[in-house]
Amino acid sequence: MTKPNVRVQSQDFDLSAESRTLTEGRADIGAVVSFVGLCRDEAGTLSALELEHYPGMAEAEIRRIGETAIDRFNLNGLTAIHRFGRIAPGEQIVLVIATAPHRQAAFDGASFMMDYLKTSAPFWKKEHRKDGTAGDWVSAKDADDRARDKWR
């Protein structure tokens, strides 16, 4: 029974190292699909994003989503890492790697993970602006809810 590797951390992560950890010594993996989400600068106006999370629940919720993805798409490996704290434009925020015998399951597994992560994992982004004015909390998007609902 495949278990998801889930980490919630302030430090950065290394895609190639995480991918190698999932695939090393394995001969049953035919497809590796990875997604990395980065912090944008919003046309030069943003100095950083502050990511707040619900400690404990963040890990638990990502694990629940990951277990569902493994079960639904028959993944044979899954890693999900989400950072918290202050993250500058260009830095990495989130990583999902899904592995499966064939490509479609790996694509779908990674896509499913991200659609649910965005709407169900307890993280909130606050903007810090370059001009020093108080930034806003990022609003949830209906498009993200629709992206999640297409899996139902």
Add this chain to the structure above:
Amino acid sequence: MTKLVYFAWVRERIGKGEEEIDLPAHVKTAGDLIAHLATLGEEYENALQFPKAIRVAINQEHVEHDEPIAGAREIGLFPPMTGG
């Protein structure tokens, strides 16, 4: 006593990240809890004036507003999530 934890703008508006409170007997569901807290002062009212915008977790799992809160160790109140 029930432990309440707040995040993002709910936390900022209430002015604290967590607290332990005694709940009156008529507060039976997550929705009742939001309505009750909104009567506790201006900062609570400001944070919770649009109940539909508030998400609730009991013991670190998402629940709907009609979920009973009896026996909850920890209840989290927060805005819609924006991770990823």
